[in-house]
Amino acid sequence: MSASAAARLIDAQLDGPVLTVDATVSRPLFGVTELWTYHELLYFLTVRDLKVRYKQTALGVIWIVMQPLLFTLVFTIFLGHVARVDSGGIPYPVFAYAALLPWSFFSSAVANGAGSLVGSAHLITKVYFPRLVIPTAAVAARLVDVAISLALLGVMMVWYRIAPTRNLFMIPPLLAVTGLLALALGTWLSAVNVRYRDVGVMVPVMLQVWMFVSPVVYSSRSVPAKWHALYILNPLVGLIENFRTAVFGGAFDWPAFTVSVVCAVALLLEAARMFRATERGFADVI
Amino acid sequence: MQPIIRVEELGKSYRIGERQGPPRSLRELFSERVSFRSRSERRARAAQAASSTELWALRDINFDVQAGDVVGIVGRNGSGKSTLLKILSRISEPTCGRFQLRGRIASLLEVGTGFHPELTGRENIYLNGAILGMRREEIARDFDEIVSFAEVERFVDTPVKHYSSGMYMRLAFSVASQLESEILFVDEVLAVGDAAFQKKCMARMRAAAHAGRTVLFVSHNMAAVTALCDKAIALQQGALIYSGDVDGAVGLYDVPAGPDMVEWNGSAGDEDVQVVRTWARSLAADGTMHTAAAIEIGVELDVLQPIEQFILSFWLLSSYDYELAYCRYDDNDNSKPPLIPPGRMVKRWIIPADTLGAGTYTVRWALGLHMIKHIINGPEGSLTFTLQNTQGVGRRFVSPQGRGFVSLLRPNWEVR
Numbered sequence: 018m019s020a021s022a023a024a025r026l027i028d029a030q031l032d033g034p035v036l037t038v039d040a041t042v043s044r045p046l047f048g049v050t051e052l053w054t055y056h057e058l059l060y061f062l063t064v065r066d067l068k069v070r071y072k073q074t075a076l077g078v079i080w081i082v083m084q085p086l087l088f089t090l091v092f093t094i095f096l097g098h099v100a101r102v103d104s105g106g107i108p109y110p111v112f113a114y115a116a117l118l119p120w121s122f123f124s125s126a127v128a129n130g131a132g133s134l135v136g137s138a139h140l141i142t143k144v145y146f147p148r149l150v151i152p153t154a155a156v157a158a159r160l161v162d163v164a165i166s167l168a169l170l171g172v173m174m175v176w177y178r179i180a181p182t183r184n185l186f187m188i189p190p191l192l193a194v195t196g197l198l199a200l201a202l203g204t205w206l207s208a209v210n211v212r213y214r215d216v217g218v219m220v221p222v223m224l225q226v227w228m229f230v231s232p233v234v235y236s237s238r239s240v241p242a243k244w245h246a247l248y249i250l251n252p253l254v255g256l257i258e259n260f261r262t263a264v265f266g267g268a269f270d271w272p273a274f275t276v277s278v279v280c281a282v283a284l285l286l287e288a289a290r291m292f293r294a295t296e297r298g299f300a301d302v303i
Numbered sequence: 304m305q306p307i308i309r310v311e312e313l314g315k316s317y318r319i320g321e322r323q324g325p326p327r328s329l330r331e332l333f334s335e336r337v338s339f340r341s342r343s344e345r346r347a348r349a350a351q352a353a354s355s356t357e358l359w360a361l362r363d364i365n366f367d368v369q370a371g372d373v374v375g376i377v378g379r380n381g382s383g384k385s386t387l388l389k390i391l392s393r394i395s396e397p398t399c400g401r402f403q404l405r406g407r408i409a410s411l412l413e414v415g416t417g418f419h420p421e422l423t424g425r426e427n428i429y430l431n432g433a434i435l436g437m438r439r440e441e442i443a444r445d446f447d448e449i450v451s452f453a454e455v456e457r458f459v460d461t462p463v464k465h466y467s468s469g470m471y472m473r474l475a476f477s478v479a480s481q482l483e484s485e486i487l488f489v490d491e492v493l494a495v496g497d498a499a500f501q502k503k504c505m506a507r508m509r510a511a512a513h514a515g516r517t518v519l520f521v522s523h524n525m526a527a528v529t530a531l532c533d534k535a536i537a538l539q540q541g542a543l544i545y546s547g548d549v550d551g552a553v554g555l556y557d558v559p560a561g562p563d564m565v566e567w568n569g570s571a572g573d574e575d576v577q578v579v580r581t582w583a584r585s586l587a588a589d590g591t592m593h594t595a596a597a598i599e600i601g602v603e604l605d606v607l608q609p610i611e612q613f614i615l616s617f618w619l620l621s622s623y624d625y626e627l628a629y630c631r632y633d634d635n636d637n638s639k640p641p642l643i644p645p646g647r648m649v650k651r652w653i654i655p656a657d658t659l660g661a662g663t664y665t666v667r668w669a670l671g672l673h674m675i676k677h678i679i680n681g682p683e684g685s686l687t688f689t690l691q692n693t694q695g696v697g698r699r700f701v702s703p704q705g706r707g708f709v710s711l712l713r714p715n716w717e718v719r
Contacts, residue, residue, distance in 0.1 A: 035404070036405075041399070057439050
């Protein structure tokens with residue numbers, strides 16, 4: 018490069034963006050502009066997660082549907098036929114699958130998110146980018162599973178001759194809130210996990226318990242009416258039961274859905290606050 | 304002119320020792336909360352713990368860098384060089400102070416960050432590029448150049464886990480070196496690898512410097528810093544002790560010629576053999592240690608039981624722990640080694656003059672009974688000595704500290 022070109026580059030440097038880091042100044046809550054600068058990294062990390070997950074597996078992407086299908090099969094045999102859980106006249110397999118779809122999305126996204134930061138320690142200690150990208154990518158990777166699971170749901174609805182109603186319009190907002198709730202929880206847990214590795218042990222247990230206090234294998238109508246108000250405090254009740262309603266028709270439980278939305282937003286704010294507060298120390302502690 | 308990098312009162316502290324900040328597991332957290340201590344007592348203990356275990360890795364760092372400068376950051380291990388680079392790269396947060404950077408930043412603390420073994424070369428180029436902060440169209444534009452520079456054209460769609468380590472390193476470096484930025488932070492870990500790879504790294508960095516980019520280069524290889532940088536800052540135990548042109552820093556950082564004799568006294572070994580003394584000393588007439596002096600390595604030991612198959616040897620290591628030589632005292636014939644009776648034993652090795660280049664060397668002992676056991680296989684009794692090239696051959700084109708850590712070829716070859 019010639020001397021004048023070098024001089025031009027130096028001029029350009031002084032006009033360029035200015036970055037100031039001050040130990041005494043705290044950061045904005047979300048840092049949306051900065052996150053946007055790194056949206057391609059978010060994309061590539063999401064794609065990496067998807068590609069790597071089923072590399073060197075014989076069945077590949079079939080695993081995405083295998084898991085909910087196997088659960089559906091087991092639940093149908095033991096809960097549908099042996100225990101005869103009341104499914105309100107809906108064939109039990111599709112009854113269970115319609116709940117397993119949002120539940121699997123939620124639980125796998127939370128588990129994936131919670132372990133994401135610790136799993137990316139090699140990145141965190143070597144290069145800078147907004148750390149929020151990591152749990153977000155981990156949760157986003159599960160959105161693809163949802164698309165595939167939805168296609169299978171369509172097949173089952175045809176098979177069991179379930180007529181679609183206009184209730185279907187609620188599926189996108191329900192999945193969006195489920196995703197936000199999973200993002201909030203996954204982000205929060207991932208930050209705690211950096212310091213307390215207990216999280217890695219706790220999450221599977223927590224999710225198992227959570228599945229049985231949510232209307233996945235049974236209908237929320239099986240819960241006595243006097244407990245209903247307490248029951249819907251579990252934000253997944255409003256998402257899973259209403260997802261069923263969206264598929265099979267009927268009246269939505271709006272109070273339960275409201276609880277879910279409020280929970281998702283509140284948790285997201287808290288997760289962002291907590292993440293921001295601890296983010297500074299990640300590289301030193303992880 | 305406004306500096307491109309300005310660092311003011313920057314500091315970083317870590318807490319070390321038994322109590323590392325808050326409890327690390329929840330059980331610890333709960334057991335702490337319910338312990339039966341008065342609140343004031345607990346607070347006093349916490350304050351005491353905080354003050355006694357706080358370590359300042361960096362303290363009160365102030366400096367400016369002008370656009371286009373190539374600055375070496377020098378200092379010994381633990382002086383805070385890498386911490387400073389990590390803070391400026393925003394990986395780690397400062398505890399106090401502030402800094403300002405003008406322009407796009409590229410930070411190479413490691414090559415191949417984020418490479419995933421299951422992904423193909425192509426996929427890793429895009430992923431790694433994004434991690435380093437490149438835009439997708441930039442990567443796409445430079446893709447062919449990255450691949451051809453790394454010489455992996457035929458394997459670009461093969462998972463990198465099937466790559467040889469050389470291919471892997473070349474590809475990783477090739478991506479990193481395409482990064483366009485005004486400010487470049489480089490850690491010397493980059494210069495690990497074979498000689499050809501190091502040369503490529505250095506050539507790329509020199510090109511960056513000539514193109515008017517601002518470079519901060521952390522290293523404790525003074526030869527590399529002298530070759531590449533025009534300015535330098537020196538750190539010592541977290542404090543900035545020098546900022547100015549590179550020659551001044553070299554003089555400051557490099558130790559004066561070591562003591563004329565390095566000695567270890569003690570006792571190491573087992574019930575059969577006890578080493579009581581080891582040493583390295585100069586055999587030059589004036590007794591000083593330099594590259595033109597023959598160096599004697601010696602060991603004194605007590606044999607306590609009659610032993611057979613005795614191995615008495617040492618490794619000569621460079622300051623990067625490269626093994627330069629392995630020496631045994633009785634390796635000359637194939638006859639069965641004799642039975643050694645109890646008693647005192649002294650052995651000496653002589654490294655001829657003008658054999659080792661300037662640098663710091665370590666003698667690490669390896670004693671044992673062949674096929675039976677190790678007696679010493681570690682740091683016990685090891686010696687570290689430093690040679691400068693102040694006399695003898697090898698001084699025409701390099702400074703006394705230059706051409707580090709290598710053996711010179713013996714210079715008495717006939718040249719026609």
